[in-house]
Amino acid sequence: MAATIPHVQHGSHGSKEKRQKIQTRLRSVAGHVGGVERMLEEGAYCVDVMRQVLAIQRALDRVNAMILEDHLETCASTAIRSSDTRERERTIAELLEVFEMSSKL
Numbered sequence: 480m481a482a483t484i485p486h487v488q489h490g491s492h493g494s495k496e497k498r499q500k501i502q503t504r505l506r507s508v509a510g511h512v513g514g515v516e517r518m519l520e521e522g523a524y525c526v527d528v529m530r531q532v533l534a535i536q537r538a539l540d541r542v543n544a545m546i547l548e549d550h551l552e553t554c555a556s557t558a559i560r561s562s563d564t565r566e567r568e569r570t571i572a573e574l575l576e577v578f579e580m581s582s583k584l
């Protein structure tokens with residue numbers, strides 16, 4: 480398991496527009512989760528519930544992809560262009576850690 484890379488505080492992260500789109504998608508996911516809860520309360524067929532849970536997982540995967548895209552286009556891009564070698568190395572290590580975590584899911 481990789482060591483956790485310390486987070487460096489940089490103020491606001493990412494693109495405001497993309498963050499708003501991500502928040503909208505997360506609100507949709509939250510509504511979908513509520514629907515699954517209601518399905519369970521109502522005794523819905525197990526396979527139907529599982530299908531809905533899988534749809535939620537796919538939606539969350541898309542949210543992660545959107546966040547990664549935003550991070551690469553903003554935070555990581557800035558850090559990699561930096562003249563600070565340590566900042567570039569930290570950013571690359573952080574990205575590798577994220578990919579390692581996602582491959583274990």
